[in-house]
Amino acid sequence: MEGTPAPRHVVVVGGGIAGLAAALYLRRGAAHEIRITVLEGAPGIGGKLHVSEVAGLEVDAGAEAMLARRPEGKELARLAGLDDMLVNPGTTHASILSRGALRPLPAGQVMGVPSDLGALASSRVLSPAGLARAALDRVLPPSPATTDVSVAAYVRARVGSEVVDRLIEPLLGGVYAGRSEMLSLQATMPQIAKIARTERSLTRAVADIVAAAPKDAGPVFTTLKNGMGSLPExxxxxxxxxxxxxxxVRELIRIPGGWRLVTGPNGDEEVVEADAVVLAVPATAASRLLRREVPGAAAELAGIEYASMAIVTLAYARDAFPAPPSGSGYLVPPVERRPVKAATFSTVKWPHLAEADPGVIVIRCSIGRLGEEHVLQRDDADLVATAVAEMAEVTGVAAFPLDTRVTRWGGSLPQYNVGHLDRVARIRAATAIQPGLALCGAAYDGVGIPAVAANARTAAAEILAHLAATDARYVAGAAEDPEV
Incomplete structure (x- = not known):
């Protein structure tokens, strides 16, 4: 029909869950016909969401759960037709391997910050001296954090080094594989950052957060029956x-009315043109692609550091254990100086896995933190041996596993270091002046699936608003000039 805009073409660079979610939100939000192309450099889609078989069971090789109390992840699963596949954990009781023994994660903590000093004492995670130092928070003078500081700097000032070393570090390490001395309080612990600006006592303010939390909020985490790795497809x-x-994609070039993307190796290039582009790739790749057209954003993106890790999955015969593992698993503080930083008892945490084969126990061991790249330079057999030795010591299992799998995630976890939120604001300010360009992914507003889904939806909305504005200008021009 005369005056009707032609179908627009949007290219999403990156086929991880961020890029795929952006494509889905583009499709659902488009007012007119739209053509969407997703370009992924790897042989398959999904990024860090991947599932494969271990001892006949489909077990996640990357992220194995998502926050259930933030709605965007479950909403994405629903839009993908998987809402009936969401399952809850059988237990969320985790432990800390502290001072040489497994000890319960203290009740009433928020990202490792204690609220109940009695529960902290009962857990025996801290030494008597560490417990006494934590209690001083209630009488110390205020130490407001009015600017962004490291998690360690603020929390140590309030409750002492042992809380940082034996609670904060393992919990943040499980999310970022990073170091609390470098990680931003505002970016990684926004609830704590908010109270740090005004409250005198950290533990008392966290107690108020715990008391105000809904009592019937349901499980903290959820997963999909076929694994989180089934979500991307x-x-x-x-x-x-x-x-x-x-x-x-090797180059991103501004052209009149849109963008040109150069793909493929030198000498065998292919050009793709688009009305708009969503960059859903890690910060390093985004920096490379923006170097020509948005150098300010490229420089900021290049400053985002990444940590590497590996997941060693072990499948044992159930009767190999003197007593089956209990609880969802445990975290290991760096001060324990062990290569395994966390272990998940997958068939205990997720009953559907145990139901699939009651005779098998599956355990996932996470290895590697920022600054421990030398640990990951070991070959797969050495990493398996490390994990097997850890399980023998902690659980008493004496047999060798029925099956093993090693998955390496090199440079996969962005570090939200001090100043991260300001950095992200500068990146977005620089890209905002480029019409038809949006960014999304784990490098910006959160590393979990719900956070990534949320910023993918925002990126899609920005692109659709741009397309709608250009469509409006086209229609207006056609109305004034019948020959348009």
Whole structure:
């Protein structure tokens, strides 16, 4: 029809869950017909969401759960047609391997910050001296954090080094594989950062947070019955996008009315043109692509550091244990000087896995923190041996596993260091003046699936608003000039 805009083409660079979610939100939010292409350099989609078989069970090789109390992750699963596949954990009782023994994670803590000094004492995670130092928070003068500081700097000033070393470090390490001495209080612990500006006592303010939390909020985490690794394929299908794998984008060039993307190796290049582009790739790749057209954003993106890690999955015969593991698993503080930083008892945490084969116990061991890259330089057999030795010591299992799997995630976890929120604001300010360009992914507003889904939705909304504005200008021009 005369005056009707032609179908627009949006290219999403990156086929991880951020890029696929952006494609889905683009499809659902478009007022007119839209063509969406997803370009992924790897052989497959999904990024760090991947599932594969271990001892006949489909077990996640990357993220194995998402926050249930933040709605965006479950909403993404629903839009992908997987809402009936969401399952809850059988237990959320975790432990800390502190001072040589497994000890219960203290009740009433928020990201490791204690609220109940009695529960902290009962857990025996801290030494008597560490417990006494934590109690001083109630009588110390105020130490407001009015600017961004490291998590360690603020929490240590209030409750002492042992809380940082034996509670904060393992919990933050499980999310970022980073160091609390470097991680931003505002970016990684926003609830704590808010009270740090005004409250005198940290533990008393955290107690108020715990008391105000809904008592019937349900489980903290959820997963999919076929693993979180089943989410990317479902999202891709629901998006209706043309998903192309094994296609690396090398250049992003501004052209009149849109963008040109150069893909493929030198001498065998292919050019793709688009009305708009969503960059859903890690910060390093985004920096490279923006160097020509948005150098300010490229420089800021280059400053985001990444940590590497590996997950060693072990499947044992149930009767190999003197007593089956209990609880969802345990975290290990760096001060314990052990290569394994966390272990998840997967078939205890997720009953559907145990039901699939009651004779098998699956355990996932996480290895590697920022600054421990030398640990990951060991070969797969050495990493398996390290994890097996850890399980023998902690659980008493004497047999060798029935099956093992080693998954390496090199440079996969962005570090939200001090000043991260200001850095992200500068990146977005620099890209905002480039029409038809949006960014999303784990490098910006959160590393979990719900946070990534949320900023993918925001990126899609920005692109759709740009397309709508250009469509409006086109229609207005057609009305004034019949020959348009």
């Amino acid at each position: 479902a999202v891709a299908k629901a998006s209706g996008a043309d998903v192309r794998t094994g296609v690396t």
